[in-house]
Amino acid sequence: METLLLWAFYIFTFYAFLPGFISRTFGFRVFQKGNTSRQIALTFDDGPDEKYTPQLLDLLAKYGVKATFFVVGTHAEKHPEIIKRMHDEGHSIGIHNYVHKSNVLMRPGTVQKQIELTSRIIESATGKKPDFYRPPWGIVNLFDFSPKQMQIILWSSMFGDWRKSLGAEKLACRMMKRMRGGEVFLLHDCGQTFGADEEAPAQMLVALEQFLDAAYDKGFTCVRVDQMEGFKRKLPNMVPLYKRFLIILWLGWEKVFHVLARLDTLDTEEPIFHIRKRTYSGAPVDLRDGQRIVNGDTYVELHFDNRRLKEFSEQSRSSVHLAIQFIRAVEKALPYMASRLASDPKYRSAKAMLGISMIHRGSEHLGFDVKDMPDGLFARATKVYLRFLLSVLHPQGTKRIAGGKEKSRSNESLMPKMIWMSADVLKDKYDSDLSVPEQESGTQVHDRVVSLVGSRSDSLEKTSVL
CATH class of the missing domain: 3.20.20.370 (Glycoside hydrolase/deacetylase)
Structure with missing residues (x-):
C-alpha cells in the first residue's frame, strides 16, 4: 500500500503539480x-x-x-x-x-x-x-x-x-x-x-x-x-518537449542558485550580469595590464544572465545575429559594471572580474584576458555543463556540438575558459558616467562580429558566457 501511495504521489507531482507550478x-x-x-x-x-x-x-x-x-x-x-x-x-x-x-x-x-x-x-x-x-x-x-x-x-x-x-x-x-x-x-x-x-x-x-x-x-x-496591448501568443515552437521542460527546470534552478549564492544583479535596464564578491585561491594569474592576481585577492565573479541568453537564442536568425546581440548587451553593461565597482563599498576593493566562458576569440576586444582553466574536476564538469547548455538553448547547438566534418575544431572551440578583466582596465576602458557611445549601424556591428570570431561558422562560440 505504501508503495502504491508513493507512486501515486510521484505521478501527481510530475503529471500535474510541477506543470501547474x-x-x-x-x-x-x-x-x-x-x-x-x-x-x-x-x-x-x-x-x-x-x-x-x-x-x-x-x-x-x-x-x-x-x-x-x-x-x-x-x-x-x-x-x-x-x-x-x-x-x-x-x-x-x-x-x-x-x-x-x-x-x-x-x-x-x-x-x-x-x-x-x-x-x-x-x-x-x-x-x-x-x-x-x-x-x-x-x-x-x-x-x-x-x-x-x-x-x-x-x-x-x-x-x-x-x-x-x-x-x-x-x-x-x-x-x-x-x-x-x-x-x-x-x-x-x-x-x-x-x-x-x-x-x-x-x-x-x-x-x-x-x-x-x-x-x-x-x-x-x-x-x-x-x-490587450502586447498580447503575444505563447504557442510552442519546434523545440522538442523534453528540451522545453529541461529549460524550465534549469531556469527555475538558476533562480534558486541566485538566492543561495547571494548574487547581486547589475543595475541596468535589462540586466545581463549577476555578480558576487569572492576571494581568489589558486595559482597566480598575470593580466596583460601588469596586474597579478594571487591568493587572498578580492575579485568579482560574473554570472551571465541565462534567461537573456535564452531570449537571444529565440530571437536570433543565425549564429552571427546571436553574437551581435550578445556583443551589444555586454558592451552596454560594462559601463554599469565600472560604475558599480567605483561606487559600491562592497566591490570597491576588487582587483579584477572573472567569468567562465566558451569565448575563444573576440573577447579581447572588450578588454578581457582569456586564460585556460586548470585541469581538474571543476574544469571537466564546467565543460559538460556549458556544452549541455548550448545544446539545449541554441537551435543549432546539438548540431554544433556534434561537429560533423568540423568536429575537432568544434570540440576545441567549446572548451570553457577563464575570462579575466582587471578593475583598472574596466575603469580606463568604460567611463563610469554611463555616457552613451555613438550608435553603430547593423552592418558595422555585423562586420565587427565576423572579424572578431573569424568566420560565420565560428561565431557561435562567442555567445555562451555564464
Whole structure:
C-alpha cells in the first residue's frame, strides 16, 4: 500500500503539480497577465447559461465592452444560439472542456477528446474554430503543453464570485481593488458547476455593472484577451518537449542558485550580469595590464544572465545575429559594471572580474584576458555543463556540438575558459558616467562580429558566457 501511495504521489507531482507550478510561476506556455497601463481583460467561465449569459451580453453591449468566454461543451451544445450571439457581437470564445472536470482526473487522450468535441460545437455555431483554452480550475497537466494544443489562458485576478454568500457589494469592492492595467479577471456567468451557487451570477452582474461604471470614469478599457496591448501568443515552437521542460527546470534552478549564492544583479535596464564578491585561491594569474592576481585577492565573479541568453537564442536568425546581440548587451553593461565597482563599498576593493566562458576569440576586444582553466574536476564538469547548455538553448547547438566534418575544431572551440578583466582596465576602458557611445549601424556591428570570431561558422562560440 505504501508503495502504491508513493507512486501515486510521484505521478501527481510530475503529471500535474510541477506543470501547474511551472506555468503559474514562469508563465510557461500560458498567458495570464498583460503589459499595459489602461486595459483590463474580462473573462467568463462555465457558461453559457440560458438565464444569465444573455443578461451579461446585454450588459457588455450597453458599455461597448468585449470579453472572452470559456465555455463548457455540454452547455454550449444546449445553447448554440447564445454561442452564435457571443461571436456575432465581437466576443472571443474559448474552450473550458466538454464537461467541467479537472485535467488531473483524466488521461491526456481524454482531455484531447474533450477539447476537440467542444471545438466542433463552437465551430458549428460560429463558423470559426476557437484558439484559446482554459483548463477547469486552471489546473494543467504535463500534456497540456503539447504542440497540438491551443493557447492556454489563465488569469491574474479571481474573486470567489461563484459563491452567492459573497454578495454584490463585497465582490464589487474586490474588483475595484484590482483595477490595474494588464489584469485578466476571472468571473463566472454560470453557477451550475460543482461547488458553485446556481444564483451567484446574479450577484456578479450587479458587481460588474458597478465596476464598469468606475472603470469608465477612471479611463480604463475592458477588452478581449487577444485585444490587450502586447498580447503575444505563447504557442510552442519546434523545440522538442523534453528540451522545453529541461529549460524550465534549469531556469527555475538558476533562480534558486541566485538566492543561495547571494548574487547581486547589475543595475541596468535589462540586466545581463549577476555578480558576487569572492576571494581568489589558486595559482597566480598575470593580466596583460601588469596586474597579478594571487591568493587572498578580492575579485568579482560574473554570472551571465541565462534567461537573456535564452531570449537571444529565440530571437536570433543565425549564429552571427546571436553574437551581435550578445556583443551589444555586454558592451552596454560594462559601463554599469565600472560604475558599480567605483561606487559600491562592497566591490570597491576588487582587483579584477572573472567569468567562465566558451569565448575563444573576440573577447579581447572588450578588454578581457582569456586564460585556460586548470585541469581538474571543476574544469571537466564546467565543460559538460556549458556544452549541455548550448545544446539545449541554441537551435543549432546539438548540431554544433556534434561537429560533423568540423568536429575537432568544434570540440576545441567549446572548451570553457577563464575570462579575466582587471578593475583598472574596466575603469580606463568604460567611463563610469554611463555616457552613451555613438550608435553603430547593423552592418558595422555585423562586420565587427565576423572579424572578431573569424568566420560565420565560428561565431557561435562567442555567445555562451555564464
